[in-house]
Amino acid sequence: MTTRDEVRTTKPDNGVADAGGGRVIEPDAQPQASAQIRHLLDVDSLTPEQITTLLDSSEGMLEVLSRDVKKTPALRGKTIVTVFYENSTRTRISFEEAGKILGADVINVSVSASSVSKGESLYNTALTLQAMQVDALVIRHPHSGAPHFVARYVNAPVVNAGDGLHAHPTQALLDLFTLRQKLGSMDGKKIAIVGDVLYSRVARSDILGLVKMGADVVLCGPPTLMPAGWRPGVSPTETGMESVRIAGDVGEALDGADAVMTLRIQRERQDAGHLPDLREYSNMYGINRRRLALAKKDAPLLHPGPMNEGVEISSDVAHGAQSVVEEQVRNGVAVRMAVLYAICSKGRDRAAGTDE
């Protein structure tokens, strides 16, 4: 996915280190009205109020998903294009389903079958899509910052569906939504995140979102897969995040946790020398029934998928009573409906107060 060079260049603006600091540069940057969202590029630029509004809306969207007739005309006449420069099944299908339930036309650009394989640049692809009058762009790209780059050159709202090591904001929102369903308020809740924190855009976005919503985050993973300097006992001033702790071992991380999130171990990591052996990783960091018992009773277990059963998660807990993996997938559709609705319903003139 990424070479070591890219890792180095993308690390300084990875978002975790400068929580809340990195503002997105927008060409048509207008002061964002408190609840309005133009692009969804990362979690950094969302306020806790905006997150709460999106999660509240997701409740309404989840109800639409459960109807016999799963179709509304909310985004009728809108065209949403998904461009995935990386493989994905659940995220792409989730966006497609979300757009279609809201009545939009969704076009999926498969990069291998498009002009990109003829060498078209991201910039030209973006301009081409803009010329086709698309109303929203959903982009996944292996390079951190690619959706920000596109957002700078197109008028349509852009949703980041995962970029390099940087961000996966809709995954963070669906995780927050799932946790809110299970735990209510995030305030003061201990959330353990176990695994490859360094290379995981899911971890980065989740940490930022959880911290914004007031949770206490405990991280645990092999030292080779943690951001530089993030080691057990490191002070908040060094990480820049007061409510994030780094645990020495998985037992300490899970002890009394209100929820447990485990991250996917990408098998490429072993080839890159970050992990000596997947079985050793499983022994030291894999979530199994014995370890999950250290967390609070009925603590939900989250996994962003796809799961490597037997590596970061054992099969019995992956499909056990505490697993909320399938709920995460369903919630993902609702959250993406809320996101698409929020960004697409902007831009039409409407006199204030035409209806009570």
Next chain:
Amino acid sequence: MADHLSEHESRVVLTGDDIRRALARISHEILERNGGNRDLVLVGVQTRGVHIANRLATNIDLFEGFVPPVGSLDPRLFRDDPEQASVQPVRPTSIPVSLEGRPVVLVDDVLYTGRTVRAALNALSDFGRASTIQFAALVDRGHRELPIRPDYIGKNIPTARDERVKVKLSEVDEVDQVDLVRLARVGVEA
């Protein structure tokens, strides 16, 4: 909402007692029109329409001895002007029974342009084919933009376009009262 408008002057057009009497009358009218049909379903438009629908259901129980099921509907996804979307979250719709073959009374606090009612009618059609759909509103303030008329109305209040009808209900606002507010434009929004 509409933060470039500030409240200029406000007067009370319905007191708590007025609201109580109007809803009692509407309850009787609903029973009269539907001949005491026990299949009756009330569906309130989020949020104050739901509280009014609940009050009508309580009245119907009092007068006729049965409680009609009350649903709540957020028609926002069916609007043709989804601008308020990003300001207020979409709320879950809850229709407790299939509407197939039943008489339905849709309930809202204020009838104005009629666009909310149109959206609500579209939304309702996904929950079964009702035998009839009637519409009740506490206040009709005029200025219809669509061919929609109410079947039951609490009070007709002639208004100007720059006025705002504010319905306050004790369930969410501490008091029962309807105010007519004149808004002064204090700035221009881009």
